[in-house]
Amino acid sequence: MTSFALPHPTSMGAESVAAIAVSGLSVSYNEVTALTDVDLIVARARICGLIGVNGSGKSTLFKCLMGLVQPQAGTVAIFGTDHRTARRSNLVAYVPQSEDVDWTFPLSVGDVVLMGRYGRMPQSRRASRADRDAVDEALERVGLSQQRHRQIGELSGGQKKRAFVARSIAQDAQLLLLDEPFAGVDKTSEATLIGLLQELRDEGRTALISTHDLAGIPELCDEAVLLHNRVLAHGLPEAVLTHDKLALAFGPTPGAAPANVPLRRTADEK
Template sequence: MTTHPPQVPPRDPAARDAHPSGPPVLDVRHLGVRYDDVRALDDVTVSLRAGSICGLIGVNGSGKSTLFKALMGLVVPQEGRVELFGDTTASARRAGLVAYMPQAEEVDWTFPVSVSDVVAMGVYGRLGAARRLRPADRAAVADSLDRVGLADLARRQIGQLSGGQRKRVFIARSIAQDARLLLLDEPFAGVDRSSERTMTALLTALRDEGRSVLVSTHDLAGVPAFCDEAVLLHRRVLAQGDPAAVLTQGNLARAFGAAPPDAVPAVPTAARIGDS
């Protein structure tokens, strides 16, 4: 019997200080990334504390995907530094502390692996040279799939799933891995509202367990209810902090040239903007 993820209500802003501040799990200082003569990121400084969800917001070409790749060590910055859990990206990855969901177009969905195989990749770092799953590892994979409501699709080829189901597989992989920091690049792109609500509930529950999430999103209206803080990026960090303070008309105008009226968080309909 499949257990579907609960619909967790938005967290009360008054509860945002429930987790101790402590050192940041993600600490980026004066980061600069160039592709030949194109500067993708310029003097970016941003941090994220434990047990919080941070929404990363910006227009097409603002550098959101480049920032995720720099955090994962997939691009080499020309300036600045990145620390995850007080150490290097490579160290955090070896320890299984960080999990990454790239944009959908960067994944080969035709690769002949099952849903269960993809989730099992989250436990590979704990295996020996033989890469043989132990009973505890198989249980972790099964429990993770059950938690995201995909236990009945464990044997299905990953490309046969819907967009929302594919994204939930990546969340399940991070749960099996027991990652403490999730980096999610446009997880809600191309999914319906029902799947978006399901993933939002999952991420909220993970946050309440003390994990941290950096998520790029187009849903400006949903950020204040879903995220503890927001970062507005346009090659530089234009603002970071409480979503209501970040997503002002003035800040949005700086980021987008002109802030569309329905992009203001007080408006109930969600406004979506271009991919990065």
């Protein structure tokens, strides 16, 4: 097979090419169905919130986009190409849940961010000046320049998330997949992450964010997807975050909002 370099999305001259295009996606683990006939289009330069209870298929969708899970049916395209080409071209980056990371591994914050440059390095993994400059810039953008030599596990929850976002920035990824980035994060780090993600969106990058923080979605996201093994709703946050739609995924009584799911932050929470 002849290899080729995928053009950077900003040089494709095709603004209509979706960042994410999923069609008829179905995934099962043994006899357990994770996703059923999922269709999802997310345009470039958008922040899309992915909402659903635990077990609704959010993490499975991320794994399909990264090519870590093979679906039983359906297709996945990232910027008009398959996940393998997208990953080889450094177009997509993943910010995992905290429990998926071994925080005792002896890597510094700078080492973690430098991993975002591996796809651009020669086989020797010797960092060039461009690689070091990209790491410096990424650390500066997330406010972790002073923490670069600390072991990654020594950081606070919010700082850890920012370090992985910095890795995505150093990689120059155009699609960021963030799995519960605000879980265990203090309000200061949350505000920093929100501002940073919106800056990246304004630069033309796309983010798909799995979150349980429904109250924060209107502030952060351009659109939202309600997932319960299939797409129940997709559109503007105010169109998705209605009592009736949320009850389909969260509440036992149609037409009633889940009692434990706030739709708006109170003044004390802001």
